[in-house]
Amino acid sequence: METTVLVIGGGATGTGIARDLALRGVDATLVDRGGLASGTSGRSHGLLHSGARYAESDPVGAEECIEANRVLKEIAGACVRDTGGLFVQLAEDDPAYFETKREACETVGIPANVLDGDAAGEVVPDLSADVERAMEVPDAVVYPSRLVAANAADARDHGATIHPHAPVEGMTVVDGRITGVDVGGTVDDRVDPDYVVNAAGAWAEQVAAMAGVDVEMRPTRGVMVSVEYDRLGPVLNRCRAPDDGDIIVPHDSEVVLGTTSVRVESPDEYPTEEWEVSKTVAECAAMLPPVADAPTVRTWWGVRPLYGPDEDERGGRGISRGFFRLDHAADGVDNFASVVGGKLTTYRQMAESATDHVCDRLGVDAECLTADRQLPGADAPDRLDELVAEFDGQSVTDADVVGACES
Structure with missing residues (x-):
């Protein structure tokens, strides 16, 4: 089985790369091991x-976020929900931190409108009485199942091949080039690519090792708790240095409480602790008291794809979530690159950077189109949910939203 570019990883970045390649006329095949x-x-x-x-x-990262935020609100339709957001300062929080963040937002170009506690309480009726002031920002909600499926569908519609259940089992490297990739599952074949992109996120280290390349990842786990609550409009963020339990994300009849940050050795096998759940709920309840006693619908942990050298340099949680494009020609494998780090918000920019690199290596002269073209099904939630089912892409994050239009 031959392909020009093999993309490994069926998350937002991998499907975004496949879409970008396909729109530039490059033959691409994407594989993932467990459904998009x-x-x-x-x-x-x-x-x-x-x-x-x-x-x-991280002002550079913040600029990437606000740019991505604006683009996705234009192209992604029902993959996102434009709720707005509030950064709230409680009585115990440092007012100087609030001012520093407000000034930084102004410098970066992020709209930030300050409300006193009473005005914030009008926006969020159940907001804690301990909120002294808040800052309105253009945060929003993204439904990853729909976003990933829409990117995959656009890639497929422009000639890419998508295999949601096809784990990579090994690679053959000859004279500094990957000459074959063994793929199991529904493919069960050897793939002969001209170029390989490792977009496996927290699993990028394991994928790179198959080619004899060292990509040092520093995965951390974080818990999310979805509880019944249908009265929250904007995203709530605690205005303090990043810590456990400082984000509440609204859906329709639920809110998602997050999160913790605990280093793990493996993105596949790691312990989970009850204290993460209880602390996340308690800390979020300091902003929105009713969630303390709200029935829990589901609890899950995710693993962040943090890049080790960057974590070592910056030395702390929440300091940076920038992304890195690694050309493994420097490691002795000429037709191999990894894209690591980053955030779901900036997936499209990560994909553009990776695709620019691949096109440069392949001698393809074509511009990125993904920022200006609406995703398929963007204005039809039922169509998006059909695509999620087609690619076996239902995620736990938006399980209460995706498919709800069918009921």
């Missing part, structure tokens, strides 16, 4: 960042 969005993309809290979370610590 089965990894980090589909086990997130589903926040479409405005960039405000990173404005003071």
Whole structure:
């Protein structure tokens, strides 16, 4: 089986790369082992960042977020929900941090409107009385199942081949090039690619190792708790240095509470602790008290695809969630690259960067079109949910939303 580019990983970044390649006329095949969005993309809290979370610590990353936020609101339709967001300062929170974030948002170009506690309470009726002030920002909600499926569908419609149940089992490297990739599952064949892109997220280290390349990942787990609550309009963020339990993401009849950050050795096998759940609920309840006693619908953990060298350099949670494009020609494998790190919000920019690189290596002269073309089914939620089912892409993040239009 031959293909020009083999993309490994069926999350937002991988499907975004396949879409970008296909729109530029490049033959692409995408493989994933467990259904699309089965990894980090589909086990997130589903926040479409405005960039405000990173404005003071990583202004470049914040600029990427606000750009991505605006693009996705234009092209993604019902893959996103434009809720707005609030960063809330409680009585115990440092007011200087609030001011630093507000000034950073202004510098980066992120709209940020300050409300006093009473005005914030009018926006969120059940908001804690301990909220002294809040900052309105253009956060939103993203439904990863729909987003990933829509990207895969557009890739397929423009000539790409998508295999949601096809795990990579090994690679053959000869004279500094990957000459074959053994793929199991529904493919059960050797794939002979001209170029290989590793977009496996938290699993990028394992994939790279098959080619004899070291990609040092530093995965961390985080818990999400979805509870019954239907009165929240905007996303709520605690305005303090990133910590456990500082984000609440609204759906229709539920809200997603998140999250923790605990280093794990393997993205497949890791312990989960009850304290993560109880602390996340308690900390989120400090912003929105009714969630403390709201019935829990589902609880899940996701694993962040953090890049080890960047984590070592920056040295802390929430300092940076930038992405990195690694050309493994420097490691002795000429036709191999990895894209690691990043956020669900910036998946399209990650895909564009990776695709630019591949096209440069293949001698393809074609511009990126993905920022200006609406995703298929964007304005038809039922069609999006059909695509999710087609690609076996249902994620736990949006399980209460995707498919609801059918009932």
